[in-house]
Amino acid sequence: MSQKNGSGGVADLSKYAWLSLGVGVVVLALKLGAWWVTDSVGLFSDAMESLVNIAAAIVAIIALRTAAKPADRAHQFGHGKAEYFSALTEGVLIILAASLIIFTAVPRLLQPEPLEEIGLGLAISVLASLLNAVVALILWRAGTKHGSLALIADAKHLITDLWTTGGVLAAVLLVGLSGWLILDPLIALAVAVNIILVGFGLMRRSLSGLMDSALPESDVTKLKTALAPYRGQDIEIHAVQSRISGRQRFVSMHVLVPGGWSVTAGHDLCESIEDSVKEALGSCSVSTHLEPREDPRSFSDTPEGAEHELD
Numbered sequence: 001m002s003q004k005n006g007s008g009g010v011a012d013l014s015k016y017a018w019l020s021l022g023v024g025v026v027v028l029a030l031k032l033g034a035w036w037v038t039d040s041v042g043l044f045s046d047a048m049e050s051l052v053n054i055a056a057a058i059v060a061i062i063a064l065r066t067a068a069k070p071a072d073r074a075h076q077f078g079h080g081k082a083e084y085f086s087a088l089t090e091g092v093l094i095i096l097a098a099s100l101i102i103f104t105a106v107p108r109l110l111q112p113e114p115l116e117e118i119g120l121g122l123a124i125s126v127l128a129s130l131l132n133a134v135v136a137l138i139l140w141r142a143g144t145k146h147g148s149l150a151l152i153a154d155a156k157h158l159i160t161d162l163w164t165t166g167g168v169l170a171a172v173l174l175v176g177l178s179g180w181l182i183l184d185p186l187i188a189l190a191v192a193v194n195i196i197l198v199g200f201g202l203m204r205r206s207l208s209g210l211m212d213s214a215l216p217e218s219d220v221t222k223l224k225t226a227l228a229p230y231r232g233q234d235i236e237i238h239a240v241q242s243r244i245s246g247r248q249r250f251v252s253m254h255v256l257v258p259g260g261w262s263v264t265a266g267h268d269l270c271e272s273i274e275d276s277v278k279e280a281l282g283s284c285s286v287s288t289h290l291e292p293r294e295d296p297r298s299f300s301d302t303p304e305g306a307e308h309e310l311d
Contacts, residue, residue, distance in 0.1 A: 021057035030128040038121035045101040056090040094199030105188035112181035226280035249284040259292035
């Protein structure tokens with residue numbers, strides 16, 4: 001068995017989570033100020049979502065620093081899955097925040113109350129939204145570049161926050177212009193439903209990652225292209241498996257060659273295959289298992305769920 005590009009730690013991206021945390025504290029203070037001056041439950045719901053942002057950023061810092069640790073005796077394939085726990089925790093926190101919003105909005109729905117200082121409250125919320133927009137863009141770019149679910153989850157939550165803030169601001173403005181006080185609790189309830197959906201989406205994606213999902217079809221196509229030149233009259237490749245663990249990716253396969261080959265020739269072939277796969281997929285751990293073509297056992301040991309051939 002040969003393995004290329006060991007499963008050590010990945011880049012430490014916690015600096016982005018620290019940025020999210022710092023800005024999150026500022027945004028929360030601004031949104032709480034907007035709620036304080038207006039007494040709007042809609043703006044209160046917006047502030048609660050920012051509170052979740054802070055909690056999620058703290059969890060992301062821990063997860064990203066853990067994921068960056070190299071493999072050790074207790075975690076021989078690294079710590080990449082820590083990022084899935086971050087996104088899963090954020091999903092749970094989002095749902096808890098939505099429950100608090102509903103608890104606050106229902107009494108106001110039954111007994112609407114007038115809002116105060118609407119103009120000042122809206123101005124404060126707009127400033128907070130601009131800060132969130134900048135951070136969301138930074139996190140999204142970093143998460144996409146490095147394949148970090150924790151950063152992408154945080155960015156998605158901030159983007160959701162922007163949409164909900166926009167809806168809240170529109171509703172509060174309409175309340176001020178029309179006097180329809182019931183719009184304030186209604187928009188708060190709409191915000192709660194929306195972020196519940198986002199929370200369940202994050203949880204579903206995290207659980208999928210914890211189940212060792214295979215590479216996406218786009219990467220499988222690259223893998224097939226990389227292996228195609230090696231599949232000839234004397235060489236066969238089968239039992240191809242892949243899995244994703246956070247930002248880490250793993251590929252394994254069986255390489256069948258004539259039994260008369262020397263160990264050096266077989267090893268050189270496996271090294272070349274591993275280099276080609278790494279070049280095609282980028283950073284990943286590649287394992288090859290060399291077998292003689294003439295041995296029937298070489299064709300009967302394909303693991304369940306593996307690709308017998310990459311046709």
